[in-house]
Amino acid sequence: MxxxxxxxxxxLSENHRSALAADMDEIMYTTAGDVGIYYDDSGRKFVSILMRFWYLSSADLPDETPDGTKVFQVVFGDETTKETKRLLTANYEFRREFTQGVKPDWTITRIEHPKLLE
Structure with missing residues (x-):
């Protein structure tokens, strides 16, 4: 991965790379999209969680994209100071083995940033 x-x-262009990064205070909403528990052929137990994130980005991206990226005007101070931010989405899938005695390390198994990492 x-x-x-x-x-x-x-x-990627510098604008697209900067759009991939999000500060914690720019994340507007998160939700678990899918949670799965499964066993492999040798009896080891695994958990998989797909997390969805919606975050604001100041990256200079085109105003119109096929995925329907929304543009927000945020006003700071007075009407003459405006900053444009876009609401972007990202999906990350995490996996961890839950077999007894195994070190509890999460691994990212899938990363999706629609229209940025295609």
């Missing part, structure tokens, strides 16, 4: 992500990042 890391190597694939590094390869994709090298191909």
């Amino acid at each position: 890391i190597q694939m992500l590094k390869e994709k990042l090298c191909l």
